[in-house]
Amino acid sequence: MWTNDEPSSVAGLPRLASGALMALAEARGRLAAGVMPVAPISLGLGEAVGGMLAGDVVAMADLPARTLALRDGWAVAAEAVAGASPYAPILLASQPVWVEAGDDLPPGTDAVLGQEAIPDPEAPPGRIRVVEEAPATEGTRGAGADLSRGQNMAAAGTRLAPSRILGLAACGIARVDVRRPMVRLVATGPAGAAVCAALAAFIAADGGIAVQTRQPGRHADAVAEAILGSPADAVFVIGGTGFGRTDVSAAALTLAGTVTAHGVALRPGETAGFGTAGGRPVLLVPGRPDAALASYLTLGRPLLGALAGTRATDRRIAPLLRKIVSTLGMSELVFVQCRPEGIEPLGSAEIPLHRLALADAAVLVPPEREGYVEGTSVEIIPL
Structure with a gap:
């Protein structure tokens, strides 16, 4: 005990x-x-996860640097295949360039058609039929669409979460300063x-x-x-x-x-x-x-x-599903369980351990209040 x-x-x-x-x-x-x-320390991304960023992490270049294909297919100019359909195919003078997902789009193209859009790509020039159209940017990702140069990717004072690693690594950032x-x-x-x-x-x-x-x-x-x-x-x-x-x-x-x-x-x-x-x-x-x-x-x-050096976070507000009774003159921390419809108080002071184990947040009642009535929207402290 x-x-x-x-x-x-x-x-x-x-x-x-x-x-x-x-x-x-x-x-x-x-x-x-x-x-x-x-004092901040410089760590590799894997080691730095969980630390508080000591400074803003900024993208040093556009990502991607050029327009990329998002899927395998035929790179075309959308204007050249506008209106194409199986009933009104458009004939091309030459075979389009085949691209794989992640390839740069060739000059003069701005969309990617699926393989089935050109049933016979080996047909003679002038007889290559396109049976589907594609709007401009279809199947592509434009330059800077993921990140633009100078964009703040992670703010100082925020915790480096694992979800940030993908973007940082893709930008070529291998190390960050954390506290x-x-x-x-x-x-x-x-x-x-x-x-x-x-x-x-x-x-x-x-x-x-x-x-x-x-x-x-x-x-x-x-x-x-x-x-x-x-x-x-x-x-x-x-x-x-x-x-x-x-x-x-x-x-x-x-x-x-x-x-x-x-x-x-x-x-x-x-x-x-x-x-x-x-x-x-x-x-x-x-x-x-x-x-x-x-x-x-x-x-x-x-x-x-x-x-x-933690940065202040946005307040989280939720309605009470039951009232909270508190003592004037004391700040009281009430442990709660979060539900889709609101938060459920688990007890008052001296909560037993089996109830405390259910808590995933808490509500701090200020000393000037005797509690909150059911339905009151209150700030919650996440555990």
Whole structure:
């Protein structure tokens, strides 16, 4: 089981009162304050997939460079075969040029007829019958139709998806500059291993690289040493964020650096915290799975985005299929399942694991609202 990250009192640490919780909006701003995007690295296309592009990728030439045939057939001038049919064939003085898909169209041609359009291509000159017509550009792709010189193929701050590789490679682009922040995950107890594995997957999907350290145990000194350990752009400490006897994450961060906040007005995830150590941001992530995921989506992902130089994406809006009830004064993350007709809330705070496993998005209810009525269109956070 994970550690109980609920607030409680313990010698040397204050009890976490609701009034001491930092507002989520303030926590986001202070966590990312002063954070600059990591240095870009040049990678081959295969290695760069998943990274955030450090600059716009622009086509350096038209693609294709010249008009191409899209199918095998006869290259003709459309005007010369206009009106051709089996009942009114057009006779050609010479056999047209046969082209294969991908060939340049010969000068003076602008369409490609199928093989059956000329039943007897070996007939004497002047007796070669064309029995089908073709409009101009039929069976062809014009110069620059795929990409035009100077066209932005992928914008800075967007994730390089596998679907982009075809276009980039076709343009002769073999390498791109990407940013891939490295996040060190430190689990303070055995139960944190499962949460670490899940967060590592989310970090990779969001363009980062997750590196897991050996579990330092429940000793503040050991956790502090792990925080200051191997190089990383940020550190996430998993578990031990509460105020119980074995919860040492905040104390460890105090030893390693500075605690900026311990306790955020977020449900689930009240015991999250953050600070800095060794010149790097450190996020304290509760060990309970729903609280860990909520903390990552609302604090960890924005921090990773700041390190990666992530570009803002369009908001996704969907209607609620059931109402959401929330508590005033707390930002509440409600996990939902997306359906064709809208989104279905899966529960409130402290959602059980078997329900959390069904989630594919979440809704963040701001602290000034008591929830949303059924049918309200709300912004969703994709998982």
